[in-house]
Amino acid sequence: MINKTVKNAxxxxxxxxxGAFLMMGxxxxxxxxxxxISALLDxxxxxxxxxxxxxxxxxxxxxxxxxxxxxxxxxxxxVGENAEFExxxxxxxxxxxxIPQGTLAERVRAGGxxxxxxxxxxxxxxxxxxxxxxxxxxxxxxxxxRALIADxxxxxxxxxxxxxNLIFKGTSRNFNPMMAAAGKITIAEVEELVxxxxxxxxxxxxxxIYVQRIFQGEDYEKRIEQRxxxx
Numbered sequence: 249m250i251n252k253t254v255k256n257a258x259x260x261x262x263x264x265x266x267g268a269f270l271m272m273g274x275x276x277x278x279x280x281x282x283x284x285i286s287a288l289l290d291x292x293x294x295x296x297x298x299x300x301x302x303x304x305x306x307x308x309x310x311x312x313x314x315x316x317x318x319x320x321x322x323x324x325x326x327v328g329e330n331a332e333f334e335x336x337x338x339x340x341x342x343x344x345x346x347i348p349q350g351t352l353a354e355r356v357r358a359g360g361x362x363x364x365x366x367x368x369x370x371x372x373x374x375x376x377x378x379x380x381x382x383x384x385x386x387x388x389x390x391x392x393x394r395a396l397i398a399d400x401x402x403x404x405x406x407x408x409x410x411x412x413n414l415i416f417k418g419t420s421r422n423f424n425p426m427m428a429a430a431g432k433i434t435i436a437e438v439e440e441l442v443x444x445x446x447x448x449x450x451x452x453x454x455x456x457i458y459v460q461r462i463f464q465g466e467d468y469e470k471r472i473e474q475r476x477x478x479x
Contacts, residue, residue, distance in 0.1 A: 249444060250411040252462050257287035260435045260461050264288065264400055267295040267320075271356065271396070271427040272310060273403035275301050276329075277472070279420030280309050281402040283437045283465040289316060297321040299396055301352065301423055303333045308471055314342070323396070325349040348376065351393055353426060358395035360429025360458075365394050401431025404465070405454070408438035409445075412459030413452045421453060428458045437465040 254260045261284055264270070274280030288296075289312055296319050303322055304311035311330050313319050321343035327333050336342035347355070348370045358366055367390035371377050381392040403424040406417035414436055416424060428434045436454075441464035 250456065252412045252456065252459060253410050253441065254461050254463050256463055257283035257437060257465065258290065260284065260437070260463055261287045261291065261400075261402070264291075264293060266293050267297075268293070269297045269399045270299065271398040271401040271403075271423075271431055272298055272300040273401070273422065273424035273427050274309070275419065275422035277304065277309055277470075279404050279416070279422050279424055280304070281404045281435075281437050282309070282468055283463075284402040284435060285309060285312065288313060288318070292316060292318065294318055295320045297323065299323045299352075299356065299398060299427075301325050301349065303327045303330045305329045306332050308469075317341075321345070323347065323352070325352045346376070347371075351376075353423065355393055355396045356423065356426045356430050359397040360426060363395055365392050367392055396430060398427070398431045399433065401427040401434040403428050403434065403436050405436055405438045407440045407442065407447065408436055408459075408462050409442050409447050409456070410462070411444045412436060412456030412462050413444075413447055414438065414454040414456075414459065415447060415451055416453050425454045428454045431458075433460045434458055435460070436462045438462060439465060439468065 314332050323345045337344050351370050369390050371391050372389045377391050382389050405414035407415045436459045
């Protein structure tokens with residue numbers, strides 16, 4: 249029987265080297281791989297390139313990796329909640345590739361689908377287009393964007409089985425399924441790990457074929473990025 253479980257986050261990320269190209273699931277702080285990030289912090293590896301919709305906040309998520317100067321380059325869409333990110337960007341310490349959110353999602357999806365590149369109207373005539381091929385279709389200009397494929401994808405799901413099949417809950421699903429498909433090695437941390445056969449096949453969002461390692465995480469903070477209340 250297929251069993252892709254590893255003991256914990258430390259074992260799961262033990263072979264991620266300096267200079268690795270990583271994808272990290274999540275949108276804001278929802279659905280981020282908290283345990284894997286903590287394990288990377290313990291290892292203090294350097295020169296990482298990270299694809300993530302955002303860069304966490306100063307004291308949580310990817311923001312902690314930035315604070316330890318472990319990240320060489322961020323490929324992201326929204327980074328406005330992280331003062332350390334801004335400082336490193338303005339000082340030239342951090343390379344940054346900002347991408348429209350839909351384009352980022354499609355570049356990841358294309359990587360998982362084996363599509364090397366695609367054309368999109370988003371970014372034409374802006375800084376996003378610098379150095380990229382443009383082509384006209386039916387009288388309209390489109391920008392060519394290349395697919396993204398990671399050495400390792402670090403994702404988080406609500407529930408998974410020992411074969412790597414995953415179920416996500418609510419908005420924490422976000423980028424996680426796409427990144428699972430676009431990683432050469434995908435590491436999934438889950439809140440609940442069950443034996444094969446306990447998940448309803450009709451409810452599975454990511455099949456185990458895309459996952460190489462899985463473990464049950466612990467001590468999830470699930471921090472709320474911005475709390476809004478009304479009277």
